[in-house]
Each structure stands twice: as structure tokens, then as C-alpha cells.
Amino acid sequence: xxxxxxxxxxxxxxxxxxxxxxxxxxxxxxxxxxxxxxxxxxxxxxxxxxxxxxxxxxxxxxxxxxxxxxxxxxxxxxxxxxxxxxxxxxxxxxxxxxxxxxxxxxxxxxxxxxxxxxxxxxxxxxxxxxxxxxxxxxxxxxxxxxxxxxxxxxxxxxxxxxxxxxxxxxxxxxxxxxxxxxxxxxxxxxxxxxxxxxxxxxxxxxxxxxxxxxxxxxxxxxxxxxxxxxxxxxxxxxxxxxxxxxxxxxxxxxxxxxxxxxxxxxxxxxxxxxxxxxxxxxxxxxxxxxxxxxxxxxxxxxxxxxxxxxxxxxxxxxxxxxxxxxxxxxxxxxxxxxxxxxxxxxxxxxxxxxxxxxxxxxxxxxxxxxxxxxxxxxxxxxxxxxxxxxxxxxxxxxxxxxxxxxxxxxxxxxxxxxxxxxxxxxxxxxxxxxxxxxxxxxxxxxxxxxxxxxxxxxxxxxxxxxxxxxxxxxxxxxxxxxxxxxxxxxxxxxxxxxxxxxxxxxxxxxxxxxxxxxxxxxxxxxxxxxxxxxxxxxxxxxxxxxxxxxxxxxxxxxxxxxxxxxxxxxxxxxxxxxxxxxxxxxxxxxxxxxxx
Numbered sequence: 001x002x003x004x005x006x007x008x009x010x011x012x013x014x015x016x017x018x019x020x021x022x023x024x025x026x027x028x029x030x031x032x033x034x035x036x037x038x039x040x041x042x043x044x045x046x047x048x049x050x051x052x053x054x055x056x057x058x059x060x061x062x063x064x065x066x067x068x069x070x071x072x073x074x075x076x077x078x079x080x081x082x083x084x085x086x087x088x089x090x091x092x093x094x095x096x097x098x099x100x101x102x103x104x105x106x107x108x109x110x111x112x113x114x115x116x117x118x119x120x121x122x123x124x125x126x127x128x129x130x131x132x133x134x135x136x137x138x139x140x141x142x143x144x145x146x147x148x149x150x151x152x153x154x155x156x157x158x159x160x161x162x163x164x165x166x167x168x169x170x171x172x173x174x175x176x177x178x179x180x181x182x183x184x185x186x187x188x189x190x191x192x193x194x195x196x197x198x199x200x201x202x203x204x205x206x207x208x209x210x211x212x213x214x215x216x217x218x219x220x221x222x223x224x225x226x227x228x229x230x231x232x233x234x235x236x237x238x239x240x241x242x243x244x245x246x247x248x249x250x251x252x253x254x255x256x257x258x259x260x261x262x263x264x265x266x267x268x269x270x271x272x273x274x275x276x277x278x279x280x281x282x283x284x285x286x287x288x289x290x291x292x293x294x295x296x297x298x299x300x301x302x303x304x305x306x307x308x309x310x311x312x313x314x315x316x317x318x319x320x321x322x323x324x325x326x327x328x329x330x331x332x333x334x335x336x337x338x339x340x341x342x343x344x345x346x347x348x349x350x351x352x353x354x355x356x357x358x359x360x361x362x363x364x365x366x367x368x369x370x371x372x373x374x375x376x377x378x379x380x381x382x383x384x385x386x387x388x389x390x391x392x393x394x395x396x397x398x399x400x401x402x403x404x405x406x407x408x409x410x411x412x413x414x415x416x417x418x419x420x421x422x423x424x425x426x427x428x429x430x431x432x433x434x435x436x437x438x439x440x441x442x443x444x445x446x447x448x449x450x451x452x453x454x455x456x457x458x459x460x461x462x463x464x465x466x467x468x469x470x471x472x473x474x475x476x477x478x479x480x481x482x483x484x485x486x487x488x489x490x491x492x493x494x495x496x497x498x499x500x501x502x503x504x505x506x507x508x509x510x511x512x513x514x515x516x517x518x519x520x521x522x523x524x525x526x527x528x529x530x531x532x533x534x535x536x537x538x539x540x541x542x543x544x545x546x547x548x549x550x551x552x553x554x555x556x557x558x559x560x561x562x563x564x565x566x567x568x569x570x571x572x573x574x575x576x577x578x579x580x581x582x583x584x585x586x587x588x589x590x591x592x593x594x595x596x
Contacts, residue, residue, distance in 0.1 A: 008032040023106070023389075023443050024378070027451045030387040047455050054448045054471070057441045060336050061099075061475040066482040068340065069095055069434045071348040071355075072427055074488075078349075085145050086193050088494030090186065092483065096125075096476045096495060097502040098435055099442030104511040106443055108450060111517050113464050113529025114508050115164050119157065120465040120535045122500030123542055123572060124473035129480045130496040130546075131565030134557040136481055137489040143555040145192075147547070149497035152185050154543050156504045161536060169523045170512045178509030182502060196233055203230045291352050293418040300358070301416050307359040313337040343371050344433045345426040356419035358411070361426065365407040368433055370396040375436055438475075445471055461530040462580040466573050493557065531576060533587045538572045 012028035022028075031037045031046050073095060077087035100121065103109060109117075159181060163174045203226050210223050313334035319327060345364050346355035373396035383390050414420045449471060453463035476499060484492040512518045518527060545568065549561050579586040 062478040065479040084490035088491035089498035092495035093499035116529035120469035124469040127569040131562040135562030175513035182505040465531040
């Protein structure tokens with residue numbers, strides 16, 4: 001930003017490229033025209049406000065993903081008969097990566113270093129999110145699945161590097177190859193699941209046949225071996241919803257209590273990590289559904305009281321046991337919680353009545369489609385007025401002709417103490433609303449990162465490899481950590497590895513297929529980016545070191561592995577910063593232009 005302050009307002013209005021770093025708000029015009037920023041001090045102050053807005057957007061992402069989308073994923077996993085690994089590698093990773101795909105299709109990334117962004121984001125997700133899962137919830141990793149996903153990640157990175165480096169531009173065929181690579185990975189996952197279940201059936205049949213034979217020591221030993229193998233396979237075969245959420249505080253208390261006891265085998269104790277886990281019990285779905293039901297109750301018992309209690313944005317139980325820091329956090333996030341409570345239906349098998357609130361859900365049938373249609377129309381039309389997009393509910397209001405009668409029928413038919421049988425249909429509304437709001441927040445966060453980087457005179461490649469990757473990984477970190485704390489650590493770890501694979505393949509393949517700038521001659525240079533080699537080398541180091549510690553620890557995720565991951569990410573950010581400020585040379589070759 002070497003332009004004089006007096007000319008920046010005209011610059012934001014006249015330069016076409018300035019429109020590429022806008023979404024719902026034109027921050028350049030807001031800063032230099034409406035707020036009339038004329039000094040560096042005021043500019044830094046506005047940037048600090050933008051950073052606070054970015055933090056609010058990240059908190060919104062975290063809240064929606066953990067409370068609404070996470071519950072949806074668990075229910076879908078149960079209904080589709082998935083195990084934890086498949087659910088994490090497909091549904092959870094897909095939900096985490098969808099915002100990245102949406103951002104890559106926006107004008108703000110038409111000529112962005114997609115290679116650097118995707119590889120850095122994958123690196124940040126695996127090191128930060130994976131490290132946090134290992135640190136919070138040590139567990140036994142399925143070695144077959146972990147090695148398979150790590151090798152697929154390496155293959156995807158090598159294929160992408162080959163596509164970008166070998167040619168001077170990307171083609172639509174190469175983009176299709178990237179997408180097909182993820183489809184092949186998806187097929188392998190499903191085949192693995194089918195083979196596992198066929199093996200379980202075969203083992204059960206073999207055990208039954210052996211039990212019919214004459215009892216001998218060999219038969220007894222063989223049955224015992226097959227039962228152990230069967231138990232191990234069945235443990236990873238199906239996903240069960242737990243009856244309680246195990247908090248990090250409870251987990252740490254149990255670990256401290258367990259540390260007071262010594263194992264009898266001192267040699268084993270010396271080299272082993274305690275893996276005492278919080279107790280989790282299988283949830284009885286019908287029990288939580290009917291827990292407050294009494295046929296003698298009136299149909300609308302506590303209708304208004306329940307409605308107002310649901311709208312309270314602060315959980316009173318959390319407030320009672322929280323310290324001053326947690327209470328401050330609850331107060332600051334209460335507007336976000338209130339907005340989400342009003343517009344997003346919640347379906348959670350862990351809650352009484354599965355989160356059913358009769359009056360609120362009837363109102364949401366009317367107002368949520370209006371919000372969806374209004375936001376979708378604004379995203380496609382992008383009708384800017386001065387520094388912001390205008391929201392028009394004229395077309396969205398037509399949905400009331402359908403939703404109002406449905407809401408009235410449901411109001412008269414349902415009960416307050418028990419959700420209806422079709423309550424599961426709200427799942428679609430919850431998933432679509434969550435994804436739309438998350439995508440909108442992710443795009444706005446991307447625009448803010450660009451604005452902050454430009455104002456602070458940071459290069460786009462540095463912002464892409466450090467700021468954007470860290471910001472994008474935070475939502476994944478919180479989501480996966482929340483899932484792991486609830487007792488689904490295998491699902492979280494599978495999403496940690498499968499999400500980056502989706503980002504490297506589909507999230508680059510689809511934009512390169514539709515982006516005409518990516519198919520022009522010389523596009524490979526800006527797609528790869530200045531920090532592309534840095535990201536590539538650190539990514540490969542991460543793959544090899546992850547393989548090393550999983551093999552060294554016999555596929556046991558330990559807290560030390562999480563700490564190692566955090567240190568490695570800090571080294572990556574430190575090296576990128578030193579290269580940005582020319583203290584060290586990046587790992588890439590200097591670009592040489594041959595004379596014509």
C-alpha cells in the first residue's frame with residue numbers, strides 16, 4: 001500500500017481488482033471513503049477492529065461446527081451405519097473442508113497461490129488439529145487406516161506438485177485427475193469397510209464351527225485368538241453415540257488420579273504412557289427422546305416457558321461452575337449463541353427430547369428458509385450499495401406460502417414433552433443452514449485476512465502460508481478437539497488426515513477446472529507461489545515424522561506426539577516469517593528470466 005492516503009478512496013472505487021477482495025462488505029471503501037482514514041495510526045486502529053471481527057467470525061464457525069454440525073454428523077453416521085473412521089474420513093472431513101472449497105471458488109482467490117494455500121492449510125490442520133487430538137485424548141490408532149491415509153496424502157501432494165510444476169498452466173484434464181484421485185480414495189474407504197464386515201462375519205462363523213468340535217487345548221487357544229481378533233474388529237466396526245460429553249477438565253482430573261497409582265510391572269511403567277480414559281456409555285436414543293414424556297400431560301405444557309428458556313444464550317449450569325474467564329467468554333459469545341439458536345434448529349440425541357422445542361421449531365420452519373433464500377440470493381447477485389451488499393427478502397418471503405401452513409399444522413399436532421417422529425427431517429434444515437453460514441463466515445474471514453495483509457504490507461504468499469492456514473485450521477482444531485473430547489477420538493483423527501486430502505484434491509481440482517485464469521499460460525507460477533517449496537518440504541517432513549512416531553509408539557497416540565506436532569508447526573511459521581523478512585532464503589530457487 002504505497003499509495004497516498006488521499007488517493008486510496010479513489011483507488012478503491014476505480015480499480016477493478018479491488019472488487020475481488022470484497023464479499024458482503026467492501027472494506028477498502030469502508031476504511032478510506034466512509035471512515036476517511038488519513039493517518040497510519042487510525043489505519044492501524046481500524047485493522048485492530050478488523051482483527052476483532054475476524055475473531056468473532058472464527059468463534060461463530062467454532063460454535064456452529066461444534067454444537068450443530070457435529071450433532072448432525074453423528075446422527076448421519078449412525079443412520080448410514082458407518083464406523084468412526086469412515087464417518088471421520090467422509091462426513092466430518094467433508095464438513096471441515098467445504099468452506100475451503102467455497103472460498104477457492106470466489107473471486108478473492110482467482111489468482112491466489114492455491115498450491116501454497118492448500119498445502120499450508122493441510123500442514124496446519126494435521127499438526128495443530130491432529131496434535132490437539134493426541135494431546136487431549138491419547139488412544140490406540142488403527143495402523144492400517146492411518147498408514148493408508150498418510151500414503152494417500154503423500155500421493156496427492158506429489159500428483160499436485162507434478163501437475164503444477166511440469167506445465168506452465170493447469171488444464172481441465174489435470175483438474176479432473178485430482179478429483180478422481182479423491183473418488184478413488186473414497187472407494188477404497190468403502191471397500192475397506194465392507195471387507196472388515198465380511199471378515200467379522202467369517203470369524204463369527206469360524207468360532208461357531210470350532211465350538212462344535214471336541215474340546216482340545218489347540219481348539220481352545222484357536223478360539224481365544226479368533227475371539228480377540230473379532231473383538232478388535234468389532235470395536236472399529238460401528239459408531240455408537242455416547243450418553244455424556246466428557247469434558248477436558250474431567251479427563252485431566254482422571255489422569256491426575258490415575259498417576260497416583262503405580263503399575264506392578266515397573267519396566268512397562270517406565271516406557272509407557274498412561275491411557276486411562278473417561279468412561280463413556282452407549283446412549284439409549286429412545287430414552288433421551290421420551291425422558292420427559294407423560295401421556296397425561298397437556299399437549300402444550302410449558303409451551304412459552306420452554307421457548308424463553310431455550311432462547312437464553314448462556315447455559316446456567318456452565319455459568320455456575322465457570323470461573324471469571326469462562327464467564328467473560330460466555331458473555332462475549334452470547335450474541336452469536338442467540339443468533340444461532342433463533343435460526344438453526346438443533347437435533348442432538350444427547351440432549352433431552354433430542355433438542356426439541358415446540359414453539360421455537362415451529363417458528364424456525366418459517367424464518368430459517370427466509371434466511372437461507374436471502375443469503376443465497378445475496379451470494380449470487382452481489383448487489384453492492386456503497387460499501388455493503390443489500391439483502392432483499394422480497395423473493396424469500398414467498399416461501400411463507402408453504403412454510404406457514406406447515407408450521408401451523410405442526411403446532412397443533414405435536415407435543416411439548418416429546419419430539420414428533422418426523423423430527424429427524426429438521427436434520428436437512430440444520431445441515432444446510434449450518435453449511436451456508438459457515439461458508440459465508442469463511443469467505444468473509446478470507447477477505448479480512450487479505451485486507452489485513454495488504455494494510456500491513458505483507459506479501460500474499462506469506463499471508464497464504466501462515467495467516468490464512470492458521471485461521472482456517474482453528475475451526476478444524478476446535479471441531480475435532482470437541483469431537484475427540486466427547487469420546488470419538490478415532491473419528492477426529494480420521495478427519496484430521498482425510499480433510500487435508502479433500503483440500504489438496506477436490507478443493508484445487510474444482511477451482512482449476514472452472515477458473516479460466518488457471519488455464520492461461522504462465523498460471524503455474526502464481527498457483528505454486530513463492531512459499532510453495534517451503535510448504536511442500538515441511539509437508540513431506542510432517543508425513544514422514546508422523547509415520548515415524550506412529551510406528552515408534554506402536555500406533556498409540558500420545559501427548560508427546562501432540563507436543564511434537566505443535567513444535568513442528570511453530571518451526572514452519574518461524575521459517576516462513578524469517579523468509580518473508582529476508583533473514584533467511586526460502587527453500588525455493590530464485591526465479592531467472594531468460595533474455596528474449
